[in-house]
Amino acid sequence: MDIREQIKSYIAETFLFSDDGFEFSDDDSFLDEGIVDSMGVLEIIMFLEETFGFSVEDEEIKPENFDSVNNLYSYIQRKAPTAVSAS
Amino acid sequence: MCGIVGTLNRTKQHPINESQIRLMLSSIRHRGPDQFGVYLFQDSFDGIGLGSARLSIIDLGGGQQPISNEDGSVWIVFNGEIFNYVELRPELERLGHKMSTDSDTEVIVHLYEEYGPACVEHLNGQFAFAIWDERERSLFIARDRVGIRPLYYTEQDGALLFASEIKALLTDPRVKAELDPVAIDQIFTYWSPLSPRTAFRGIKTLPPGHWLLAKSGQPITVERYWQPEFPTIAQPERQADMSIDEAAAELRRLLVDATQIRLRADVPVGAYLSGGLDSSAITAFIRHYTGNRLETFSIAFADEAFDESAYQYRMADHLGTDHHLITANYHDIGEAFPDVIWHTETPLTRTSPVPLYLLSRLVRETDFKVVLTGEGSDEFLGGYNIFKENKIRHFWAKDAESTLRPALLTKLYPYIGGLGQSNDTYLKKFFGYELTDTADPYYSHKIRWRNTSRSKRVFSNELKASLAGIAGERPYLPPNFANWSSMAQAQYLEITVFMAEYLLSSQGDRVGMAHSVEGRFPFLDHRVVEFSNQLPPKFKMLGIDEKYILKKAVSDLLPPEIWNRPKRPYRAPIHRSFFPNGQPLSWVHDILSPENIEGAAIFNPKAVNSLMNKIKRIGELSETDNMTLAGILSTQLVYAQFISNFRNAPDLTGSDDVKVIKRGKR
Numbered sequence: 214m215d216i217r218e219q220i221k222s223y224i225a226e227t228f229l230f231s232d233d234g235f236e237f238s239d240d241d242s243f244l245d246e247g248i249v250d251s252m253g254v255l256e257i258i259m260f261l262e263e264t265f266g267f268s269v270e271d272e273e274i275k276p277e278n279f280d281s282v283n284n285l286y287s288y289i290q291r292k293a294p295t296a297v298s299a300s
Numbered sequence: 301m302c303g304i305v306g307t308l309n310r311t312k313q314h315p316i317n318e319s320q321i322r323l324m325l326s327s328i329r330h331r332g333p334d335q336f337g338v339y340l341f342q343d344s345f346d347g348i349g350l351g352s353a354r355l356s357i358i359d360l361g362g363g364q365q366p367i368s369n370e371d372g373s374v375w376i377v378f379n380g381e382i383f384n385y386v387e388l389r390p391e392l393e394r395l396g397h398k399m400s401t402d403s404d405t406e407v408i409v410h411l412y413e414e415y416g417p418a419c420v421e422h423l424n425g426q427f428a429f430a431i432w433d434e435r436e437r438s439l440f441i442a443r444d445r446v447g448i449r450p451l452y453y454t455e456q457d458g459a460l461l462f463a464s465e466i467k468a469l470l471t472d473p474r475v476k477a478e479l480d481p482v483a484i485d486q487i488f489t490y491w492s493p494l495s496p497r498t499a500f501r502g503i504k505t506l507p508p509g510h511w512l513l514a515k516s517g518q519p520i521t522v523e524r525y526w527q528p529e530f531p532t533i534a535q536p537e538r539q540a541d542m543s544i545d546e547a548a549a550e551l552r553r554l555l556v557d558a559t560q561i562r563l564r565a566d567v568p569v570g571a572y573l574s575g576g577l578d579s580s581a582i583t584a585f586i587r588h589y590t591g592n593r594l595e596t597f598s599i600a601f602a603d604e605a606f607d608e609s610a611y612q613y614r615m616a617d618h619l620g621t622d623h624h625l626i627t628a629n630y631h632d633i634g635e636a637f638p639d640v641i642w643h644t645e646t647p648l649t650r651t652s653p654v655p656l657y658l659l660s661r662l663v664r665e666t667d668f669k670v671v672l673t674g675e676g677s678d679e680f681l682g683g684y685n686i687f688k689e690n691k692i693r694h695f696w697a698k699d700a701e702s703t704l705r706p707a708l709l710t711k712l713y714p715y716i717g718g719l720g721q722s723n724d725t726y727l728k729k730f731f732g733y734e735l736t737d738t739a740d741p742y743y744s745h746k747i748r749w750r751n752t753s754r755s756k757r758v759f760s761n762e763l764k765a766s767l768a769g770i771a772g773e774r775p776y777l778p779p780n781f782a783n784w785s786s787m788a789q790a791q792y793l794e795i796t797v798f799m800a801e802y803l804l805s806s807q808g809d810r811v812g813m814a815h816s817v818e819g820r821f822p823f824l825d826h827r828v829v830e831f832s833n834q835l836p837p838k839f840k841m842l843g844i845d846e847k848y849i850l851k852k853a854v855s856d857l858l859p860p861e862i863w864n865r866p867k868r869p870y871r872a873p874i875h876r877s878f879f880p881n882g883q884p885l886s887w888v889h890d891i892l893s894p895e896n897i898e899g900a901a902i903f904n905p906k907a908v909n910s911l912m913n914k915i916k917r918i919g920e921l922s923e924t925d926n927m928t929l930a931g932i933l934s935t936q937l938v939y940a941q942f943i944s945n946f947r948n949a950p951d952l953t954g955s956d957d958v959k960v961i962k963r964g965k966r
Binding site: 226227229230231232242244245247250251252253254256259274275276277280 | 713725726729730750751753754757758904906907908910911914918920921922923924
């Protein structure tokens with residue numbers, strides 16, 4: 214599955230409990246839209262580490278990396294270029 | 301303490317049957333198993349039946365209800381306690397009233413004769429009562445100022461029915477049990493329905509500080525006689541000229557008296573000891589200002605994250621009380637939840653009532669009927685984190701670009717540290733929601749309500765459709781609200797929404813009365829409340845030091861590690877109680893089955909399934925997911941127990957002590 218789609222279905226399934234998929238745009242902020250709470254950020258990090266095998270450093274934990282589908286996508290791209298090109 | 305029920309013909313003459321009143325009483329037997337009373341009146345114009353289930357505490361021999369005035373023309377059924385009845389009685393006798401019992405119940409009848417509805421203003425107590433005046437043909441129902449004792453009513457087919465608990469109303473075939481979608485939506489926002497709404501369509505609560513008058517041939521009137529009042533910013537606090545030390549001394553004097561009059565009972569009185577400041581203070585007052593032998597009760601948790609037993613033992617040692625403790629583990633909480641929901645009669649977003657239900661059972665097994673507790677202190681003296689959050693957000697909003705100001709929030713929510721070093725921007729994201737909108741009257745509770753509302757993602761399409769187009773009700777605000785301090789505004793919302801509708805009911809009256817245990821709350825004495833409300837906000841919270849004045853008032857009675865430690869919110873585990881080792885308890889598995897979820901049509905089966913998968917997959921659930929889980933389970937239990945499969949309790953039997961009064965010319 215395309216990485217963007219993988220992210221969206223994870224967010225929809227885990228936080229939105231929605232069967233209509235991810236109904237926001239790829240630039241929408243997870244926090245501003247109320248999609249995740251503080252624990253949710255940590256859940257996303259756990260998901261990334263499990264799925265892509267890299268480890269997230271403390272100083273990387275900021276909204277620029279985790280707060281939208283696009284931010285997550287570019288972060289994954291930087292951390293695991295092979296995962297992205299393989300998909 | 302007791303429970304009451306009644307039915308009044310309004311626009312239609314139904315026969316008033318003793319059996320109907322007995323059936324209503326049987327459903328609330330737990331509230332008052334010692335004695336029962338039935339009053340029936342019917343003639344060609346009016347018909348009324350009243351019932352009482354009594355837990356005998358004052359005047360054990362003479363207080364059986366119903367009780368009347370001298371000539372039997374005014375009758376009362378009463379749930380609760382009037383603590384100042386000793387002082388009220390001689391005044392009434394001077395005015396010519398003759399009493400035939402030593403009970404507090406009889407005092408209310410004569411007060412009503414003397415003052416009419418204004419009688420409530422003379423009462424210091426926790427109560428719900430109904431008075432039928434045969435001459436006036438009027439029914440007067442009143443509830444205490446802050447809502448300690450419950451009262452529900454409904455109008456069906458030309459009759460007014462009322463009762464201490466909703467289940468008594470549901471025994472009447474005229475009452476159809478249905479969930480109110482708007483109430484469900486409110487519970488998943490505010491943690492409770494907004495009064496007068498209840499979880500059930502058409503069934504109302506008489507709000508705290510209100511009375512109801514139903515006169516023959518006239519519309520029912522419901523009036524507010526009391527509500528929390530705070531000083532306006534323009535009109536400085538009446539106590540503003542008091543120093544903090546003077547105010548602390550006065551608070552202590554009031555609290556000691558409030559405690560002493562709450563020890564009036566003809567049975568032994570115990571106390572809860574949570575390990576926190578409030579219950580420790582009350583217990584210390586009992587120890588220092590009375591000669592009572594003292595037994596104390598507390599809950600310990602097997603899960604250390606929730607446990608406070610070290611402090612409970614510390615306090616019990618310090619005061620030399622006989623301490624009784626019950627340890628709640630995940631399994632106990634999960635297994636007791638269905639019974640607790642039978643008593644709370646409402647969906648809940650938390651499990652905190654359960655340990656209190658287990659605790660009242662321990663109290664009952666120890667042969668106590670009455671306990672004093674510290675409820676009310678956090679609301680009226682500023683103990684909760686939500687007041688700190690509100691204060692910090694106001695402080696931050698004055699310079700919204702500041703990166704230092706929001707850092708104060710990390711003192712409140714240490715887990716934010718888990719988000720790494722560079723968490724400034726996250727702080728802004730979490731707590732900066734509509735930061736500068738400080739003129740919004742609901743500013744203090746915005747974040748909580750928004751977070752809770754996330755749980756609505758699991759609502760079914762049917763429920764969403766029935767809510768579409770309905771304008772959302774907001775909590776009631778009194779006329780002066782906009783002129784109060786931001787602290788007072790936050791307190792008012794916490795008092796009238798959280799405390800009155802959730803805490804005193806689901807975590808108070810219901811879980812106590814489930815085991816015939818009556819709670820008494822010195823911090824909710826209206827003199828303490830009215831004094832506290834007039835204090836400057838900085839006396840309650842200095843910086844972000846909570847309950848500052850209370851610490852001043854009681855610290856000499858307590859070990860420093862009790863009054864000087866950070867407050868810990870009282871919580872109980874949620875998902876581990878229902879999914880020990882990641883697998884659901886069997887009742888949880890059943891009630892969440894796709895058939896049951898579809899049958900109730902409140903939640904989306906796929907969403908429920910996704911949540912269950914998430915619980916099985918990960919070890920720790922977020923606050924929101926935990927609330928969602930508790931909300932789904934409790935709503936499904938309300939549906940199963942009250943709607944799809946409601947069962948009447950076994951009727952009163954020949955061995956029950958029932959006093960029956962029949963009046964009226966038929």
